[in-house]
Amino acid sequence: MSELMRKAKELKTAAQQMASLTTEQKNEALERIAECLVKASAFILEENAKDIKAGQANGLSQALLDRLQLTEQRIEDMAAGIRQVAALPDPVGEVVDTWERPNGLLIEQVRVPLGVIGMIYEARPNVTVDAATLCLKTGNAVLLRGSSSALHSNKALVQVIHQALQQCDCPSGAVQLLEDTSRKTASHMFRLNSYLDVLIPRGGAKLIQSVIEQASVPVIETGVGNCHMYIDDSANPAMAIQLVVNGKTQRPSVCNAVETVLVHESWAKEHLPDLVTALKEKQVQVRADDRARALVPDLEPATDQDWHEEYLDLILALKVVADVEQAIEHINHYGTKHSEAIISETEENVAKFFQQVDAAALYHNASTRFTDGFEFGFGAEIGISTQKLHARGPMGLTALTSTKYVIHGNGQVR
Amino acid sequence: MSELMRKAKELKTAAQQMASLTTEQKNEALERIAECLVKASAFILEENAKDIKAGQANGLSQALLDRLQLTEQRIEDMAAGIRQVAALPDPVGEVVDTWERPNGLLIEQVRVPLGVIGMIYEARPNVTVDAATLCLKTGNAVLLRGSSSALHSNKALVQVIHQALQQCDCPSGAVQLLEDTSRKTASHMFRLNSYLDVLIPRGGAKLIQSVIEQASVPVIETGVGNCHMYIDDSANPAMAIQLVVNGKTQRPSVCNAVETVLVHESWAKEHLPDLVTALKEKQVQVRADDRARALVPDLEPATDQDWHEEYLDLILALKVVADVEQAIEHINHYGTKHSEAIISETEENVAKFFQQVDAAALYHNASTRFTDGFEFGFGAEIGISTQKLHARGPMGLTALTSTKYVIHGNGQVR
The missing domain is CATH 3.40.605.10 (Aldehyde Dehydrogenase; Chain A, domain 1)
Structure with a gap:
């Protein structure tokens, strides 16, 4: 035998x-x-x-x-x-x-x-x-x-x-x-x-x-996490920047780290340069779409592959979107159903995000890094399930x- | 496409x-x-x-x-x-x-x-x-x-x-x-x-x-049910006979019907002939092990294949066992983890059966035919899961x- x-x-x-x-x-x-x-x-x-x-x-x-x-x-x-x-x-x-x-x-x-x-x-x-x-x-x-x-x-x-x-x-x-x-x-x-x-x-x-x-x-x-943060037009700028920096850099090698940031166009016009500066201070390499690059020069261009990528590294994909609907569509298309966050002060948009995004954990005004058995208070963790059964x-x-x-x-x- | x-x-x-x-x-x-x-x-x-x-x-x-x-x-x-x-x-x-x-x-x-x-x-x-x-x-x-x-x-x-x-x-x-x-x-x-x-x-x-x-x-x-009833030595004879007849004959073609009955040797000595008579009255063909055949002549002999069989028909496999432990062992070996019943007045044996038998639904003094979304009060049923996830x-x-x-x-x- x-x-x-x-x-x-x-x-x-x-x-x-x-x-x-x-x-x-x-x-x-x-x-x-x-x-x-x-x-x-x-x-x-x-x-x-x-x-x-x-x-x-x-x-x-x-x-x-x-x-x-x-x-x-x-x-x-x-x-x-x-x-x-x-x-x-x-x-x-x-x-x-x-x-x-x-x-x-x-x-x-x-x-x-x-x-x-x-x-x-x-x-x-x-x-x-x-x-x-x-x-x-x-x-x-x-x-x-x-x-x-x-x-x-x-x-x-x-x-x-x-x-x-x-x-x-x-x-x-x-x-x-x-x-x-x-x-x-x-x-x-x-x-x-x-x-x-x-x-x-x-x-x-x-x-x-x-x-x-x-x-x-x-x-x-278990496991694979292509996690997103969406910054809504009403997002508090200081909070948004702090959450993105934490989500990306606090421990880049883990599945609940942020890989792509989606930014509402109005917010981007005013605050995108500050966000990029904060990321660069933490040695994050940013790969951006054309609209983001128009607002902040010298960013590397992103390809379609970047939206799929779980970098697990100090690299971040960045995209400007028209509204929360476009953000939801992007996440449901490219995400791995792990952890997704919205930073917003507009209750209606938060409700829409929570309702329509298909993922294990959805955050409002908090870092995706909390998707973890210990952080949830379970006292132990066997893994993070990304399936629905x-x-x-x-x-x-x-x-x-x-x-x-x-x-x-x-x-x-x- | x-x-x-x-x-x-x-x-x-x-x-x-x-x-x-x-x-x-x-x-x-x-x-x-x-x-x-x-x-x-x-x-x-x-x-x-x-x-x-x-x-x-x-x-x-x-x-x-x-x-x-x-x-x-x-x-x-x-x-x-x-x-x-x-x-x-x-x-x-x-x-x-x-x-x-x-x-x-x-x-x-x-x-x-x-x-x-x-x-x-x-x-x-x-x-x-x-x-x-x-x-x-x-x-x-x-x-x-x-x-x-x-x-x-x-x-x-x-x-x-x-x-x-x-x-x-x-x-x-x-x-x-x-x-x-x-x-x-x-x-x-x-x-x-x-x-x-x-x-x-x-x-x-x-x-x-x-x-x-x-x-x-x-x-x-979903679905496959090789369901057992175990009649303990303390089982009420009239109740045991009624439950076996119901489990086998009320609707033989469904997954929660009884396929094998295991009988404690002491109970068998006194009551097995009555059980077989009741089954024969309902046109049930009984296939029995040697110990059962020694107590009730003219029963067809069972082969190892019979213990595996989901007949979905008016056929029943019958075996005499020494005690509840032997019954549990048989069920965990041949069962399909669907529905299993013990008929007994001995609390300790019921507790052991409930603890050790590995199946979706375990019954004490009731027919296995109740494993059903409507009978459970769910109002609908998509199926009966025999897996554990x-x-x-x-x-x-x-x-x-x-x-x-x-x-x-x-x-x-x-």
Whole structure:
């Protein structure tokens, strides 16, 4: 039997045991994992060093090597993160709704774990720990499929997790790492509907796209954010400039950063030069349409590709529009349904924007950077869903659960 | 441009308009459709007769011809059904949750339409009207892909729906029938992620499986039900017999009918002959394991295939088990996560069954036949979801919606 099938079967059994654990049992397991990871730091760093060495030899970029690198501090941070998850309320067992039918049937909708979750991600060992602990907290079993370039690190982390689980009531089979990182095995995994209840890809657009295209197991699509800010004619100039600068520059590499700014023509005539000056002070490269370039000389011209681009960098696309309708049309055409903001003092336009823009999170007079499980107050985040089924926007623990109906009768027939 | 692409583009535009309609506008459109369908009965029946004639020539079974057949009465029933949907509360616009963050951001989660829904179904013209009206009520646009053997009927129905919509504020482009029913075009439709937000297949196991295997658009899996009843040792004999007979015989052709009965060995020793007698009186053919056959002679032997079977017929698989744990194990192994019942007077066993059986609907002392949107009190049903994402169990109007976060700020930055 292949590694994949063997682990899939173990996971299915473990998922059934996980569903019956109490909150206390799950939290104890999380505390134990946090403890064991810190104790095993030396071993984990030793294994991580092998990945780093191989990465350097294979010419991985500095940014990728940085994501791959573990340190004492990063392991401490992981442990702190796990303790935070342990402290969160357990969504499993919650009675979502309850009602009685005229025939006397009492129907309860109860929150339950999803079952077995497949996580697909890139060379970030912290995701291994993060995904495992979020899944355990919600009573799920998890199949981790990370990158081959983080394999030593991931094996070490999962080995420590197993040691921790063996000391408590949580089945250690509930966390499995797929060591065979071939594409062929990944494709098989994506179609294992009898064993996996859901796939969650975390990473770049290419990874997510490849899972969506190949999978028959249901997928929760996360991540890609071509986010816009629209500055309405009534926008407060100082606020608008501050929001755009924050949305673009506070952390340009993340999915909720602003990529395109749309400016009402009246506002642009008066304030566009100030906006561009503020952006240039922050080293932002601006690519603009002809109308913007007519107002502020020396801007690079934008092409149609720029409106599609998720730069994840200090680059911003800029366009002058006639009104809120044109802004909405642009966003619904080029956006990725992630986070979109309007800066305006005109209630009617805000209402129109909120009504007509199709995205997970819509902002009035605030930065798009708040689309995040922690900023929303969920206490944890599995990712940001850009699809409309199951979960939309930042996903907290509840996104890792389903429900079942439990019906109490006394002999009712139809 | 192909018919599919042309209609997909029209649907996307129409979906944006649909999202802004008021409940009154949508209800008015539904009333108009009901009215126009009844007025156009003669035309619809004329077109339906062409499908029936072709179906007879092609040797369709009597059951399929009956599903395909329209009559004055059936059109009246459709109209009555549409008026019932109009009378239901509109889930769109509901504020699901609202909270304020310490930084003053006010976050609202608002219910919105899914967008464009793809319905894939068999030769049942009533599904054309049913799906169109449920989608319109929830502010969605819908691409209908029915069977080629119902094409005349479906074209006539959609033509009448278009006439009705042209008389009101609802964009008539919001309902589109795919007239090209080739497999190639269906495969293209299933991968049209930029235009379709979700696919809902309605029909037999084979149809649903084929959509799941081919689709990259998210699918809501509906339907297949290999449902069980477990009779515990403490079960009231009269109630147990009545529930099994109802679950199996009240309407054997539907997904929530019982297919396998598991009986505790102590109960079986005393009451199995009575149960079998009651079933035989209703012409049920029983296929039993060796232990059951030792207690009641002359029963046909069951094979492993019988535990997997969704008979949809007056056939029942019967097995004697040692205890509730063995029953749970059997159900989690062979079940399709649809509806499962325990008949028992032992609270502890009921709790264990509810906790450990993995299915959409679990019953204590009631027939599995209640897994149905109307019986649950939802007032409508799009199908019964057997997957765990988005919606599980009977799906009412809410299952055709998503949410978005709407965030009110006054200049907040990170």
